[in-house]
Amino acid sequence: MSSAVFVRNSRRAFSVIGGGRRGTDALSGVHPVARRSIIDLSYSAHFMDFKGSSIPSSMKKLVVTKLSPNFREAVSLQTVPVPTPGDGDLLVRNRFVGINASDINYSAGRYDPSVKPPFDAGFEGIGEVVGLGLSASSHYTIGDTVAYFGSGAFAEYTVVPTKESVPVPSVKPEFLTLLVSGATAYIALKRLGDLAKGETVLVTAAAGGTGQFAVQFAKQAGCHVVGTCSSNEKAGFLKTVGCDRPINYTSEDLGRTLRKEYPRGIDVVYESVGGSVFELAVNSLATKGRLIVIGFISGYQSASGIPSIKGGTLPVKLLQKSASVRGFFLPHFPSDYREALGSMMQMFAKGKLVCEVDCGELSQEGRFTGLESVFRAVDYMYAGKNLGKVVVEVAPPSVSNSKL
Incomplete structure (x- = not known):
């Protein structure tokens, strides 16, 4: 399947959920928050401070620079400007990202041989909204926690269309396992x-x-x-x-x-x-x-x-x-996604579903922390050492004080 089709189909799967807080009750089991009736025009500046700390001007991300099923050979860590969210987008500060077996299929270019490097790596993440566009502000606000499934997750910050975001009660890696x-x-x-x-x-x-x-x-x-x-x-x-x-x-x-x-x-x-x-x-x-x-x-x-x-x-x-x-x-099953995610979140909230996460605490080099450890996490999974979903902690809870 082509990467374009893969991403497009992934977006269809998430567009059926709908973005924003109106879906919070059904998806997370927590009480719904009233939809904001007034759009704060200050959001038109896109970037907003989160808990008093400014968004930095640059970030790290993983980029596929060479097609290969060897993830270490195919992917490089780069420093790039932090992207600006568009009108209907969120800027998510990633706290955790998920490792999937298909990450190396993507780095090998198997979804679409016509697509050439460079392109961003990673499929799923969870974190806080730290910036957003004007239209997106009618659904979300700074500090909201969201998860998403889309390209470019292996980054410190990722721009996510509102319709592809999933509101979650907190930034727990367990929610990432459900996506x-x-x-x-x-x-x-x-x-x-x-x-x-x-x-x-x-x-x-x-x-x-x-x-x-x-x-x-x-x-x-x-x-x-x-x-x-x-x-x-x-x-x-x-x-x-x-x-x-x-x-x-x-x-x-x-x-x-x-x-x-x-x-x-x-x-x-x-x-x-x-x-x-x-x-x-x-x-x-x-x-x-x-x-x-x-x-x-x-x-x-x-x-x-x-x-x-x-x-x-x-x-x-x-x-x-x-x-x-x-x-x-x-x-290929977008019409089933909303019900599946809502049902699983309800089960997890009631203690009826175990979401086992493996952050590498027992690995030789310790917990998977920082984007650099994505390489270790992929190797760890392919060595069959993981118990549960392999997850990398991109950043600790505190926010950097670096300025724009």
Whole structure:
């Protein structure tokens, strides 16, 4: 898919939410704030002080300067002027940004080979509104907290169209986990999983950013949940979020375990690994089983980005079981996004949804802090060390006193 289509579809997904405070009640579970009836004309100057501190004249951001699936090779840290928000835009001071497996697909130029560097990196962020345009001031004010899903998130400041912003009660990284990872699991299982109580669901990479949500939503649907992971620590975590049978594939043979313990097969597979794991999942499907492909991370670091599989017998295997393989790409489901995000935020507010965040506290070099640590965070995720969603803290809560 082209980067232009990817970004356009992402924006469509967020435009259905609508920007501003009118959506706060539905999306966050907090009391709505009355819409401002008077637009302060001073906003026409675009920049405003936030808690008495001025916005600096320059900032750091990550830019793709060379197409490569090697993130460190493709991306460079640059110092550039802080952008000015347009009439309907917000200037967001990023507090946290999310790391996604697809970040290296983007840096490799796989969404649109015709697009050449340089272009900005990063898909999702959360932070405070520190500047805004005149029209945007009818929906937001300085100090509001928002999350967003769009290009250019790996920066200290990002300009975000109002219609693409999501109001959140506070700048907690847990809210960031819902934008892509949570929404992918929620909508994919709801629209493509056709879950029924008592069915068996297999989630691969179950302790990762999106896997953790697939486990919880499948369990909420009354299913028996099996989850793959790479350590006993992750297996322990999976049990706490409702996984009935965690399988540590470093100490157990996944295929043998599935054949022995689930001889009638798996009804639904939520699959993000690809390659041999995909093949094993297909072989493990029950009659009328459904396999949902939400990614194939095992191949992203290769030149093609696609892990090889032995697909010659796939039609026969599907036919014999009346089974299906279904692909899911979040921007293709914009009409489902608002309900998904609202439902998840309500669940989180009520303590009914775990949003596990991994900021690298247990990594060798410590917590992921500052844009420079995005490189470490990407390596950390691809090494399979993360438990939950990998998140980088771009800036601490205090605001710089540097002046324009």
